[in-house]
Amino acid sequence: ETAIVLFTRDLRVHDHPALAAACARARTVVPLFVLDPAVPAGRRTGFLLECLADLRRSLRSLGGDLVVRRGDTVAETARLARETGATTVCASADVSALARRREDRLAAERIELLLFPGVTVVPPGALLPSGGGDHYRVFTPYWRAWTRHPRRPVEPPPAALRLPDELDPGPLPDPGRAASPFPGGESAARRRADAWLRDGLDGYAAGHDDLAGDRTSRLSPYLRFGCLSPLELAERAARAEDFVRQLCWRDFHHQVAYAFPDLNRRDYRPRGRTWRRDDDALQAWREGLTGLPIVDAGLRQLLAEGWMHNRARLITAAYLVRTLGIDWRAGARHFFEHLLDGDVADNSGNWQWVAGTGNDSRPNRAFNPLRQAARFDPSGDYVRRYVPELAGLPASAIHEPWRLPTPPPGYPSPLAS
Ligand code: FAD
Structure with a gap:
């Protein structure tokens, strides 16, 4: 018997239930990834290609390979099943509207589709609130249920793989990517996780903001592309509750997105708010030229690294929706395009949280960027790192340069503060 393992955003061999199950039930296994133009990749393409190259190396070292095809995922999977005589497709169940449409279409093909956990610690839908409803709307009760939920065991990587004879694995495009602080792939992910668990985890509670x-x-x-198993990470990090709680937030937003597939488009809790249209302000925000140093530092970190510190995401997002009054969807689109971790559930869930249309039980909480700057960047070093025009200013002036008798040349005056 031959089984296909359809990889999507689970690009690893450790703790991969779909891969483990395929190896247990079939004599030959075809690991497949389809480069599908329908999946928006934004800036993530190079990272993704590095992940695939690393996955291919791992599968080869186990005696298999990664078969790469290009086109519509469902059509290519069905075609490969016909070519290899595979009767089963094993895949990780996913939550986004796009992924679930793909699962429905695969299930309609003449082939057995088996879905496995692995994208989250606890599968969406596994926990339901006692008061009724198809998902948790509030984090704290979800966290309580999540910590008590029995977990499946972490799966070891398969011992060996066998590919059907004479199967062309297909070429993998060159990532064409300059050296990045985030090299793609499971090997890099595991190295970083090991180092973090050893040196970073214990300082997380005190230092994460x-x-x-x-x-x-x-x-x-790495979590976004499944180079790391969130379950394995949660088990290994169990001693640090503050960190595990963040992994639970990730699961939380995934179970919301699973129940509310329009999360990236529609207000989760409509509040009848009208947004202001201001294309110039939006463009200045995108480029990190708002004139508010703490906001500009975050937005420029995003453009430079494809990543932004969580506290800066909160500050820049709140500035767009609360101070400038611009629709959260415009901000979410920009983040989604540039973030290497850009993910429909986490991005839209967090943007809606900030906009007050999401799962926050206190949707009108105050959020003053200058107070945030004083609290979370008291030395000004974060601003200095990303806004070179201000690098020479002392801590006392760096967050409000417009108050100086001669404001630094080349830096805009604030749109609003
Ligand atoms: P750590 O603090 O080390 O946390 C560990 C892991 O927990 C993260 O890697 C992430 O997987 C998860 N996590 C932490 N905080 C959150 C959270 N608030 N919501 C969901 N998961 C969380 N995260 C994304 O992965 N993708 C996104 O597209 C995304 N968009 C965001 C947009 C906005 C407006 C905001 C405020 C937050 C967003 N986040 C998103 C959440 C969070 O900012 C990032 O997960 C975090 O900054 C990643 O850095 P880290 O890995 O060092 O996190």
């Missing part, structure tokens, strides 16, 4: 200290794990792009 320190913008200049940059003491969060930076594992999000």
